[in-house]
Amino acid sequence: MVSDRIDHDAAAGGTAELLLEARGITKRFPGVVANADVSLQLHRGEILALLGENGAGKSTLVKMLFGLYRPDEGEIRIKGEPVTLRSPKDAISRGIGMVHQHFQLVPVMTVAENVVLGAEPCRGRFIDQRRAAAEVRKLSERYGLAVDPAATVEDLPVGTQQRVEIIKALFRGAEILILDEPTAVLTPQETDELLQIMRELAARGVGIIFITHKLREVMAVADRVEVLRGGRVVGSAVPSRTDEAGLASMMVGRTVVLRVDKTPAQPGAVMLRVRALQVDDDRHQRAVRGLDLEVRAGEIVGVAGVQGNGQRELVEAICGMRPIRSGTVEVDGRDTTSMNAKAVNGLGVAHIPEDREKHGLVGSYTIADDLVLNRFDEEPFARHGLRDFTAIDKQAEQLVQRFDVRTPSIHTETNALSGGNKQKVIVARELSYDAKLVVAAQPTRGVDVGSIEFIHRQLVAERDRGAAVLVVSAELDEILGLSDRVAVMSEGRIVAMLPIEEADRDRIGLLMAGGA
Amino acid sequence: MGIVNALRRLSPDSRNTLVAVLTGLVAAYIAYGIWDFKATAVLGFMVRYSTPLALAAMCGILCERSGVVNIGIEGQMLVGAFVAFFGATWAGIVFGVVAGVVVGALLGAFLAVCAVSWRINQIIAGTVINILAAGVTSFFYRQGRTMKGSMPTWEIPLLKDIPLLGKVFFQNQPLTYLTFAIVIVLQVMLFRTPWGLRTRAVGEHPSAADTVGVNVSLYRYGNVAAGGALAGLAGALLSVEATGTFERGMTSGRGFLALAIMIMGRWRPSLAWAAALFFGLLNGLVNQLNFERVIDVPPQFIGMLPDVLTIVVLATFAGRVRAPAASGQPYTKE
Ligand SMILES: Nc1ncnc2c1ncn2[C@@H]1O[C@H](COP(=O)(O)OP(=O)(O)OP(=O)(O)O)[C@@H](O)[C@H]1O
Ligand SMILES: [Mg+2]
Numbered sequence: 001m002v003s004d005r006i007d008h009d010a011a012a013g014g015t016a017e018l019l020l021e022a023r024g025i026t027k028r029f030p031g032v033v034a035n036a037d038v039s040l041q042l043h044r045g046e047i048l049a050l051l052g053e054n055g056a057g058k059s060t061l062v063k064m065l066f067g068l069y070r071p072d073e074g075e076i077r078i079k080g081e082p083v084t085l086r087s088p089k090d091a092i093s094r095g096i097g098m099v100h101q102h103f104q105l106v107p108v109m110t111v112a113e114n115v116v117l118g119a120e121p122c123r124g125r126f127i128d129q130r131r132a133a134a135e136v137r138k139l140s141e142r143y144g145l146a147v148d149p150a151a152t153v154e155d156l157p158v159g160t161q162q163r164v165e166i167i168k169a170l171f172r173g174a175e176i177l178i179l180d181e182p183t184a185v186l187t188p189q190e191t192d193e194l195l196q197i198m199r200e201l202a203a204r205g206v207g208i209i210f211i212t213h214k215l216r217e218v219m220a221v222a223d224r225v226e227v228l229r230g231g232r233v234v235g236s237a238v239p240s241r242t243d244e245a246g247l248a249s250m251m252v253g254r255t256v257v258l259r260v261d262k263t264p265a266q267p268g269a270v271m272l273r274v275r276a277l278q279v280d281d282d283r284h285q286r287a288v289r290g291l292d293l294e295v296r297a298g299e300i301v302g303v304a305g306v307q308g309n310g311q312r313e314l315v316e317a318i319c320g321m322r323p324i325r326s327g328t329v330e331v332d333g334r335d336t337t338s339m340n341a342k343a344v345n346g347l348g349v350a351h352i353p354e355d356r357e358k359h360g361l362v363g364s365y366t367i368a369d370d371l372v373l374n375r376f377d378e379e380p381f382a383r384h385g386l387r388d389f390t391a392i393d394k395q396a397e398q399l400v401q402r403f404d405v406r407t408p409s410i411h412t413e414t415n416a417l418s419g420g421n422k423q424k425v426i427v428a429r430e431l432s433y434d435a436k437l438v439v440a441a442q443p444t445r446g447v448d449v450g451s452i453e454f455i456h457r458q459l460v461a462e463r464d465r466g467a468a469v470l471v472v473s474a475e476l477d478e479i480l481g482l483s484d485r486v487a488v489m490s491e492g493r494i495v496a497m498l499p500i501e502e503a504d505r506d507r508i509g510l511l512m513a514g515g516a
Numbered sequence: 517m518g519i520v521n522a523l524r525r526l527s528p529d530s531r532n533t534l535v536a537v538l539t540g541l542v543a544a545y546i547a548y549g550i551w552d553f554k555a556t557a558v559l560g561f562m563v564r565y566s567t568p569l570a571l572a573a574m575c576g577i578l579c580e581r582s583g584v585v586n587i588g589i590e591g592q593m594l595v596g597a598f599v600a601f602f603g604a605t606w607a608g609i610v611f612g613v614v615a616g617v618v619v620g621a622l623l624g625a626f627l628a629v630c631a632v633s634w635r636i637n638q639i640i641a642g643t644v645i646n647i648l649a650a651g652v653t654s655f656f657y658r659q660g661r662t663m664k665g666s667m668p669t670w671e672i673p674l675l676k677d678i679p680l681l682g683k684v685f686f687q688n689q690p691l692t693y694l695t696f697a698i699v700i701v702l703q704v705m706l707f708r709t710p711w712g713l714r715t716r717a718v719g720e721h722p723s724a725a726d727t728v729g730v731n732v733s734l735y736r737y738g739n740v741a742a743g744g745a746l747a748g749l750a751g752a753l754l755s756v757e758a759t760g761t762f763e764r765g766m767t768s769g770r771g772f773l774a775l776a777i778m779i780m781g782r783w784r785p786s787l788a789w790a791a792a793l794f795f796g797l798l799n800g801l802v803n804q805l806n807f808e809r810v811i812d813v814p815p816q817f818i819g820m821l822p823d824v825l826t827i828v829v830l831a832t833f834a835g836r837v838r839a840p841a842a843s844g845q846p847y848t849k850e
Binding site: 087088092093100105106107114117122168 | 708709710713714716717720721723724725726727728729730838841
């Protein structure tokens, strides 16, 4: 490992071919300068990590490198040659591939069809299915990207779909691969596999630009790090010569406390009681199978588990977003089993949903409107059936300030926010109305380290105020750092409930895997 | 043994189709053995009734597979029928049919402009076409014209001598054969060619297609215009070939029934054709029974059949089958 890295350092030092170069790139959006005079270089076989706070301009930068946006100023050079990238098509034809956060795959088609789409190998007028499959197999073997060419994409787990995206890029001859927060949606296991794949790709000469908020990943694979803040490159580093804390403070401009400080919980009355719950998933398979759970006021219960073991269905059932097959859910003594989402929310249940774009926001609304999305018809935001914009704006100003949402204005469309800032809008809204029960699914997905720290403190503050808090997260560290009790979920049931003192990594790992 | 293995390798879809076709054939021949003349009559009716429907359903498939809902098929057919017939009275049947197809394509292009470029609600755009078509064709309708010439019946040598099937499928008029060909070609193109893969991608996930360089608008324009041409042809078939005349509102809901058939055929040309044949058979049976006074249904009720069937099919199938995911949604680039 170590010797490996030294090699790459040497490569980055100038012996390896320069694949991509950005010079003085500037990009402005209404009210913000997303990139200001950004320059960077990517060499053959190098993994370059882009770090930065939410809204620092990372996604904007790589979107320009992929032809999705045009820079206002500056120049992009590929292998020394200046290029103008008008569309992804241009970028692809010049050997740039990008894996988007929202996969660009056709769910009902096979892996092979998705890979060859737009560049189909043909025999006469017809697609040569056999050759398409063979190409996929060839790439998947060469780079260790295990995937079945004949599988239908929608049946594949997220991690595998991501591999299909990578194969798709490689099939089009990508030598430069851009990955924008690829690990945000992956399980820890899948993440490790992806990091391995990235090393393999780099070893075979692919240059990779890698955006992530997880410093551990940066430390594990990056050869070089560029840090952005406020649209500018504020520093670069070599992981082997720094540590996570160093990177974090470079990003945020201050030291970040990566641990959550909290006093012991003072549990009160039972706020959430789930009994013998059975819930189906989207494919009508039983996902939650007879689950019992209690969360008390003044405590944080964390649900740990490998993704896809019924966590999503549990959360949606509690929040009234998914029909309950059998069993009961009670909130503060009221039976909510057959209530809809609005009614459950009205009882004082806050919900930070896992899929922020789909269930958390209306992207075409303004931030101010999204911040009162489930309170718009109540005092003080509405009076006598009319909306009170002064109150709404006041609320928005306050929340934007308090939760550090980086936006030019509260009247900006939420769509225009960076991923992490969208997440902050949802968290701000849900923690703004003194809920009795806070259900938080992946509350810090896509959020930078500084903001993670902040959101964690807010969740603890909710607890100390007397709310019951249920946190579901794929990040074991998050669960261990926040929870007072840890519920381990496996195959639709809570298989163990551990007080935090007894919850250690290995034991939970074993329980998650279905071991005793 | 070899046959069994070959059957196993088939996709469930093809297997079901095969089983359905074989069962149908056996039943048809048994019926033919007992009442040869009536069986031939019913199946003949089946083909005549189903052909314009199948063609119109192909229009629906082309449009929706690329992501545009075409509820204006009815109107496109009606205008196609009108233009084709009056074209035929003026300058002969070939001219008439070509004119019907061209006008159908123009109406398709109009829908594409509304849906793709102007992003108008596609249901509304389609409805506009239907209303315009009904109005325009009634207004300009003139009684008492006759076509210059009529569609010949072509017999396919050898094949026409197959008992029953020969008479039903291989002694038809040109546009009917053309429809058979279109269905088969479309089926192959949609699932075997780059064009088909791209069309389906555009209808399922336009931004995925866009990022790999497929021109979403171009594909939508092309397919919707081509769809319109097919609807126009379906209309021409109805007026110039099947009846030799034009009447006000002569499509009588067939455009909507075609949409139901498209759904029942799960947006696959061959399955949709099968669904159209099935409707044709039902109608043929009812007609025959009525003709023999086994049942006595007033003709108005027979006339209602397309609408009733549409409702029945939509109630049973819609919601259970999966439409192309982006169907009906305008595409905006990131
Ligand atoms: N399409 C857009 N229209 C207007 N403003 C935009 C648009 N895209 C991004 N911005 C703004 O540009 C800035 C940079 O956003 P960007 O998405 O690049 O951040 P990021 O570094 O990727 O953040 P995150 O870590 O949260 O994903 C933000 O202030 C954002 O509000
Ligand atoms: Mg981003």
